[in-house]
Amino acid sequence: MSLLVVGSVAFDSVKTPFGEVEEAQGGSAFYFSLAAGFFNDIQMVAVVGEDFPEEQIDLLNERNVDTEGLQRVPGKTFRWKGEYTYELNEAHTLDTQLNVFESFSPEIPETYRDARYVFLGNIDPELQMKVLWQVRNPEFVGLDTMNFWIGGKREALIEALKHVDMLTINDAEARQLTEEVNLVQAARKIHTYGPKILIIKQGEYGVLMFNGSKIFSAPAYPLDAVFDPTGAGDSFAGGMMGYLSNVQNINDETLRRAIIFGSVMASYNVEDFSVKRLCEISYRDIEKRFKMFKSLTHFEDL
Amino acid sequence: MSLLVVGSVAFDSVKTPFGEVEEAQGGSAFYFSLAAGFFNDIQMVAVVGEDFPEEQIDLLNERNVDTEGLQRVPGKTFRWKGEYTYELNEAHTLDTQLNVFESFSPEIPETYRDARYVFLGNIDPELQMKVLWQVRNPEFVGLDTMNFWIGGKREALIEALKHVDMLTINDAEARQLTEEVNLVQAARKIHTYGPKILIIKQGEYGVLMFNGSKIFSAPAYPLDAVFDPTGAGDSFAGGMMGYLSNVQNINDETLRRAIIFGSVMASYNVEDFSVKRLCEISYRDIEKRFKMFKSLTHFEDL
Numbered sequence: 242m243s244l245l246v247v248g249s250v251a252f253d254s255v256k257t258p259f260g261e262v263e264e265a266q267g268g269s270a271f272y273f274s275l276a277a278g279f280f281n282d283i284q285m286v287a288v289v290g291e292d293f294p295e296e297q298i299d300l301l302n303e304r305n306v307d308t309e310g311l312q313r314v315p316g317k318t319f320r321w322k323g324e325y326t327y328e329l330n331e332a333h334t335l336d337t338q339l340n341v342f343e344s345f346s347p348e349i350p351e352t353y354r355d356a357r358y359v360f361l362g363n364i365d366p367e368l369q370m371k372v373l374w375q376v377r378n379p380e381f382v383g384l385d386t387m388n389f390w391i392g393g394k395r396e397a398l399i400e401a402l403k404h405v406d407m408l409t410i411n412d413a414e415a416r417q418l419t420e421e422v423n424l425v426q427a428a429r430k431i432h433t434y435g436p437k438i439l440i441i442k443q444g445e446y447g448v449l450m451f452n453g454s455k456i457f458s459a460p461a462y463p464l465d466a467v468f469d470p471t472g473a474g475d476s477f478a479g480g481m482m483g484y485l486s487n488v489q490n491i492n493d494e495t496l497r498r499a500i501i502f503g504s505v506m507a508s509y510n511v512e513d514f515s516v517k518r519l520c521e522i523s524y525r526d527i528e529k530r531f532k533m534f535k536s537l538t539h540f541e542d543l
Numbered sequence: 544m545s546l547l548v549v550g551s552v553a554f555d556s557v558k559t560p561f562g563e564v565e566e567a568q569g570g571s572a573f574y575f576s577l578a579a580g581f582f583n584d585i586q587m588v589a590v591v592g593e594d595f596p597e598e599q600i601d602l603l604n605e606r607n608v609d610t611e612g613l614q615r616v617p618g619k620t621f622r623w624k625g626e627y628t629y630e631l632n633e634a635h636t637l638d639t640q641l642n643v644f645e646s647f648s649p650e651i652p653e654t655y656r657d658a659r660y661v662f663l664g665n666i667d668p669e670l671q672m673k674v675l676w677q678v679r680n681p682e683f684v685g686l687d688t689m690n691f692w693i694g695g696k697r698e699a700l701i702e703a704l705k706h707v708d709m710l711t712i713n714d715a716e717a718r719q720l721t722e723e724v725n726l727v728q729a730a731r732k733i734h735t736y737g738p739k740i741l742i743i744k745q746g747e748y749g750v751l752m753f754n755g756s757k758i759f760s761a762p763a764y765p766l767d768a769v770f771d772p773t774g775a776g777d778s779f780a781g782g783m784m785g786y787l788s789n790v791q792n793i794n795d796e797t798l799r800r801a802i803i804f805g806s807v808m809a810s811y812n813v814e815d816f817s818v819k820r821l822c823e824i825s826y827r828d829i830e831k832r833f834k835m836f837k838s839l840t841h842f843e844d845l
Binding site for chain 2: 426443446447449455456457458463464465466497500501531532535536540541542543
């Protein structure tokens with residue numbers, strides 16, 4: 242059963258203390274799909290301009306990503322320029338050019354309308370809903386968002402949250418959304434907005450999942466070189482949703498494993514610029530690092 | 544086999560967004576001992592002035608803490624005044640009065656000289672060494688320090704590190720000590736200074752242990768109310784060293800469990816001001832929360 246994702250496809254120019262890239266492939270749907278494609282067939286809904294290279298679309302197709310829903314329209318592809326300092330936890334946006342994204346109106350192909358697993362990547366919540374309404378009978382819907390939409394499109398976002406099963410968000414955004422400092426209390430509030438499952442991303446510190454009253458904590462893998470954090474959240478979501486849509490069984494146990502698969506994908510993603518590492522690794526590498534997460538966190542019970 | 548600790552005993556005046564206390568009992572040796580006393584007999588080396596209440600010494604004695612090494616000298620007890628904002632991760636020191644601590648010269652009683660487990664709490668590294676040299680044949684030595692000593696007593700600290708098995712430190716301090724941004728690389732450098740085991744404390748995000756090339760990550764328990772973080776690091780170290788000195792067997796497995804016991808003690812400690820919660824709980828509560836840590840972190844391996 243395939244997994245539908247809507248999000249951005251972009252050219253990212255990124256500078257970190259370890260180097261820089263100009264106009265490398267990126268965007269939430271791009272990172273998500275390449276990570277999720279290890280686990281399942283992906284249906285991608287996004288938009289690019291005339292300048293987007295055909296070979297990148299071939300790359301997606303080779304990696305289990307159906308691009309029938311990827312619109313190519315006149316104009317230039319979305320561009321983002323950002324910089325990270327040594328802390329690496331927060332991107333400083335230097336420039337954003339929406340370009341073809343400005344007038345993007347997602348229309349999903351007929352073949353996508355029966356998708357049961359849907360991930361609404363980090364774009365305008367009104368566009369996220371426009372996609373969701375075109376899916377006939379979704380079984381499990383995840384949504385990602387950010388401070389920009391919490392501040393600027395709060396009402397649309399709160400409306401959207403009524404219709405999703407899982408929200409992924411970082412800790413500062415969880416606080417901003419709920420006006421609660423304490424994350425346990427923020428989680429309780431977010432449950433009342435709709436999502437039964439809340440994933441709080443904490444960058445280099447890992448992830449917290451609030452599944453009703455059950456809490457799961459997973460660390461980020463301590464790497465000896467983090468090159469570029471761009472796309473870490475998207476490849477995390479890709480690994481997580483990819484695994485869940487593959488096992489087709491959502492419960493506390495599969496959610497915990499999904500979070501580890503997501504953390505594995507994010508940990509590889511940050512080891513190089515753009516999607517370079519995601520294109521180098523094999524499923525065996527994913528399993529290997531999954532086991533490393535086990536030994537990283539295991540202790541004997543009483 | 545008992546556990547010797549040297550550190551401060553203090554009156555703390557603390558203000559958090561949730562309330563404040565004036566001149567409550569605190570100090571690194573005080574928090575450490577009350578936490579460690581759940582696991583083993585403790586020998587405390589510290590100094591107080593004439594104003595320190597006898598009933599607090601009775602409290603220590605009732606909780607397995609031998610106070611023969613607690614000097615009472617003319618003058619006033621060490622005082623610290625600090626404030627936490629909503630973030631709760633960093634204390635802002637408003638006032639420090641060293642008082643009797645200024646001329647503290649630790650002399651350990653003959654009965655303490657055969658201690659096999661030693662914890663050198665966060666004080667001047669020269670005083671830490673002065674204590675260690677009086678112990679005949681220590682088996683396992685832990686040392687805690689802070690930015691103040693890394694900046695002001697760097698040479699003495701580097702010398703001290705040659706003689707300890709385990710260093711506990713927070714992430715900013717690990718970076719400051721090694722001038723490495725990446726924690727894995729910082730850990731490698733610290734191993735070359737002496738300590739085979741490095742515990743990096745990350746506040747609300749938990750703890751990382753570097754045991755040679757093995758890494759263990761433990762979260763902090765997500766509490767729905769954190770009242771006062773003062774003493775969290777000391778009660779963590781107390782739980783950890785208390786457990787290790789009780790099992791008398793240091794290996795990767797016991798170290799991981801020790802970290803969880805430490806995290807349990809820290810999680811109780813922050814639920815109220817001063818040592819109030821540490822005085823309320825029983826060993827059964829500790830076991831109960833240990834099991835909660837297991838369910839917080841557990842996932843099925845592949």
